[in-house]
Structure formats: structure tokens, C-alpha cells
Amino acid sequence: MVRFILRRALGVLLALWAAVTLVFFAMHVVPGDPVEAALSQSTASPDVLARRRAALGLDQPVLVQYGRYLLNLARGDLGISWQGDQPVAWLIGEQLPATLSLAAAGMAVALLIGGALGIGAALGRGSIVSVVLRSAAGLLLSVPVMFSGTLLIWLFAVRLGWLPAVGRGSVAHLILPACVVGLSVAGGVARTVDAGTTEAMREQFVITAWAKGLSRWQIVWRHALRVGLLPTLDVIALQFAFLLGGTVVTETLFARQGIGRLLVSAVLDKNLPVVQGVVVLALLAYGLLNFCADISHAWLDPRVRHDMQ
Amino acid sequence: MKGRYLLLIWGAILWLVVLAAVCAPLLPADPVRTNPPDQFLAPGVRYWLGSDQFGRDVLSRTLWGARASLTAAALAAAIALGLGVLGGSLAGTFGGTLDWALMRLVDVLLAFPGLLLALLLVALLGTGQWQAALAVGLSLAPPCSRMVRAAILTERVRPYVEAARVAGASWWRIAWRHMLPNVAGQLIVFASVIYAWSLLNMATLDFLGVTGSPSWPTWGRMLAEGRAYLREAPWIAFAPGILLTLSVMAVMGLGDAWRHALPSGR
Numbered sequence: 001m002v003r004f005i006l007r008r009a010l011g012v013l014l015a016l017w018a019a020v021t022l023v024f025f026a027m028h029v030v031p032g033d034p035v036e037a038a039l040s041q042s043t044a045s046p047d048v049l050a051r052r053r054a055a056l057g058l059d060q061p062v063l064v065q066y067g068r069y070l071l072n073l074a075r076g077d078l079g080i081s082w083q084g085d086q087p088v089a090w091l092i093g094e095q096l097p098a099t100l101s102l103a104a105a106g107m108a109v110a111l112l113i114g115g116a117l118g119i120g121a122a123l124g125r126g127s128i129v130s131v132v133l134r135s136a137a138g139l140l141l142s143v144p145v146m147f148s149g150t151l152l153i154w155l156f157a158v159r160l161g162w163l164p165a166v167g168r169g170s171v172a173h174l175i176l177p178a179c180v181v182g183l184s185v186a187g188g189v190a191r192t193v194d195a196g197t198t199e200a201m202r203e204q205f206v207i208t209a210w211a212k213g214l215s216r217w218q219i220v221w222r223h224a225l226r227v228g229l230l231p232t233l234d235v236i237a238l239q240f241a242f243l244l245g246g247t248v249v250t251e252t253l254f255a256r257q258g259i260g261r262l263l264v265s266a267v268l269d270k271n272l273p274v275v276q277g278v279v280v281l282a283l284l285a286y287g288l289l290n291f292c293a294d295i296s297h298a299w300l301d302p303r304v305r306h307d308m309q
Numbered sequence: 310m311k312g313r314y315l316l317l318i319w320g321a322i323l324w325l326v327v328l329a330a331v332c333a334p335l336l337p338a339d340p341v342r343t344n345p346p347d348q349f350l351a352p353g354v355r356y357w358l359g360s361d362q363f364g365r366d367v368l369s370r371t372l373w374g375a376r377a378s379l380t381a382a383a384l385a386a387a388i389a390l391g392l393g394v395l396g397g398s399l400a401g402t403f404g405g406t407l408d409w410a411l412m413r414l415v416d417v418l419l420a421f422p423g424l425l426l427a428l429l430l431v432a433l434l435g436t437g438q439w440q441a442a443l444a445v446g447l448s449l450a451p452p453c454s455r456m457v458r459a460a461i462l463t464e465r466v467r468p469y470v471e472a473a474r475v476a477g478a479s480w481w482r483i484a485w486r487h488m489l490p491n492v493a494g495q496l497i498v499f500a501s502v503i504y505a506w507s508l509l510n511m512a513t514l515d516f517l518g519v520t521g522s523p524s525w526p527t528w529g530r531m532l533a534e535g536r537a538y539l540r541e542a543p544w545i546a547f548a549p550g551i552l553l554t555l556s557v558m559a560v561m562g563l564g565d566a567w568r569h570a571l572p573s574g575r
Binding site: 018022026027029141142143144145149150151153154240242244245249252253263264266268272279283286287 | 420422436516543550561
């Protein structure tokens, strides 16, 4: 087990390093540097420009900059924003709680709705219930977040007036955004849970359980779902990608603070250190989640554990 | 048999959307010219789908938006498919070091969660409609090349490839003249998935406002305007939202129905 964990960790670290390197050099291929961009309008003398470049370390060779960047990254230093001169890590840290609570609440909604749709569709196989639930999951997969979000805001905030559409702080402010994020991911969760449960219901041990005379309830909850829900673990890690996209759009929809808004405004301002910082953070989170999914999968499923040894 | 009907239904829906986009210039209303006295008029006889914050006709903007959205997504999908087919078939056919290097690059790119790669590319390429289409196309190329490579790998061990090899054909010729035509059916399925994602991702970038020129309508921009004026005029967002959802469903449905119609389909 330990060897397995170490090997996976090394793999994740290597992938992270490669991705970070790619981002770093992509940023340096782009013509024009921040000093020019920030000061081109002003009438600063070449001397001032040179001093500013030296302060940002941009007068060094690219490889030296790259080494320094990696060292700083290892220390948790993501560089300085080109606007306002604040550390990128600080800017991100300020926005992180809002995004984390939105993502966590959204994931909870997604698992609840997606799980119910998927289990219902798998158990009601061949009946009209399953057709309806599968169509609902298909619809959720196709509706763009900004449209489902707009519809929910229109219904619950504008027409019914039950929930606030903007602002943050209380639990009420989180419900609607969390539902929007959750619905955007629920379709994918439903598909996986459906497939996993359907497959599990066909397994030999389920047939054995039927033969033993167990009730349908016991078979589903005690036997089939335990195996059928295992793939959902991987889905949580995989759907994180969609969750992130959904969060970016949702934060714009609800004019909420968060990493997504920070990223979009940084893209608009061509504030590359902030873009780079957010991207690196997302890479780290994505890699870590996949790592955890692998480990927990191995831990939960004796068959995988057996294969490793 | 059921698959055939689905193919027909989704095809008809998509055909109607495209027809509406093609017919946009036939509408009398200008999609861009502002008309302040007619601000926020509800759907009615004069404005079938209502008017927006500048008194522009929502119907006309939706149909012109369909043109912009469908073509931009088509461009993005073409870039993704072009690179994907090239990279995937090279890696799958020649194998060895080339395959290893290409697939490690794809692995690294797949480590970027979804929309993030597109946003990163927009930050590098600059904001604008074409840059955004290029960004979406490049961000979808890695998964596409994965799919193409997998399809080519299963073809590579077929007897006809061996026969062509024995007949003295080069790998280039086998890839282009023998294997690619044989996976064309699967390529159409990939293309439908990639096009659906392109539609969604382009609309998302439009919605986030990172594609430049805000006056020209696209579905994504109209959704952003609809959100901004949701209290005054909810109808601005409805038509583009419904058409976008329908188009994505139709494209995915077509690909699905096509896959079932394939001889190897399940």
C-alpha cells in the first residue's frame, strides 16, 4: 500500500511539474512584458522602465527566471500581481473561502440530485420511470450553466422572491448558487451512478442474494450500491473539472466574490501572474483530488488492493 | 429502428436551427441598431420575442446570434478535430517515441481542468471572437487526439492493415487511405461530441465577456445581457438559452443515434 501511494504521489508531482513548466514558458512566449504594458501609456524614461524590470526580475535570462519561479512556488509564493502590486497568493487566499464553500455546497447538491437520478434510473430499469429520469439527466448534461442559472434566478429570486440573487454571507445567499453549480454537475454524476448500479445489479453476488431470499431493499442497499457507488469516487475527482467551470460562471451570474471572478477579470486585464497563480492552484487541486480518488479506491475496493500486490 | 427515428428527430431540430440562422438576413429588424424608445417591450405583435435594453429586436438578435455562435463553434471544432486527427493518427500509426512524446503532452494538457485551459489560452492570445474560437479549439484538441488514437490502435491490428503492409504500402498510406476511412464512422461521433462542447464552451466564454466586441449578438452574450436585465426583461435570455440548449442536445443526440446505427455500435 505504501509503495502504491508513493508511486502515485510521484506521478502526480511529475504531472504537476510538467504542467507548471508548460504554463511558465507559454507565458514567456507571449510578446510584450508587463512593464511595457503597464507603463506604455505613461511617459516614463527608459531608465525607470529598466529599474522596474530589474525589480520584477525580468532582466534575467528566462532559465534563471524559471528556476526562481519554481523555488518560489515550492515556498508558496505565486509572484506579484501586475496591478496593485499585491502578492498573487494573498489575492487568491482572500477569494478562496467563498469559492470553496460554493464548490463544496455545489458538490453536495450534485451528489444528492445526481445520485437520486442515477439510482432511480438503474433500479427502475425498463419502466417509464427510468426513461424519464434518464432524459432528465440528459437534459442536465446539455443545459449550459448560464441558462439554467438564469432560469433559477428568474424563478426563485425575481418571480417568487424566496431567495436573494446577489450578495453573500448568510446560508440563504448560498442556496441558489449551490443549486446552479450542483445542477451543472448532477447530469454527469447521474450517468455514472446509473451505469455503476446497473452493472452491480447484474453481478453474481446479487443473484446469490436474490437466491438467498433477501428482500429487494436489502439487496439494493446492503449489496449492490456498495459496489455500484465506487465509480462515483472517481467521478467526484473527474467532475471537479466541470465543477470549476460551473463555479466560474456561477460567480459571474450571482456577482459573487471568488476565484472564478478573479480569474475572469485577470484574463480581461491580461494580468498574467494572477492567471498563472489561479491555474497553478487549480492544477494542484485537480491533481490532489485524482490522487485521493486513486488511494481511496484502492483502500475501499479489495480487488484493486489485490491487483496492486 | 428506434435509433432511426431519433436520428430523424434530432436531425430535423438541428436543421431547423441552422435554417433559422441562414434566414436571419430576411428579418426586417436590424440586430445591432439601437432604438431607445422601444426599450424592454414585452413579446407582442411588433416584437415577437420582445425588445432589449437598447430597443433592439430579440428575435432578430437571436437568429443573427445563431449564425455567430454556430460558425464560431464550427471553427473551434474544426481546429480541435484537425489537430486531434493529425496527432491521434500519427501517434496511433507510428507508435514508439513519437506516440510516447505526443501522449505525454496530451496527458499534461488533460491535467488542466476543462474551461481553464481555454481561459488560459484567451489570456495568452487576447480577447476577441477568433482568438476565443482558437482557444476553445486548442483546448479540445487533447481529448480529441486521445479518442482518435484509441480508434486507430484498434484498427492497426486488423488483417487488412497487415495485407496492405505485405503489399508494400507505407504507414502514411495505410493511415490515410486505409485506416482513417475505416474509422470515419467513429470520427463522426467524436465530431458531434466535440462540436457540442465547442458550442457550450464558446457560449461560456461569450457569457463571461472575454470575446470582445459586445454589440454584435451571440447566444452567450445575449444570456449575459438577459441576466443583467432579468428583472426588467427576462425574455432577452429565454430564446438564446433555449436555442443553445436545443442545439447542444440535437448535436449530442445525433452523435448518439449515429453511434447506435454503426455496425459495431451497441
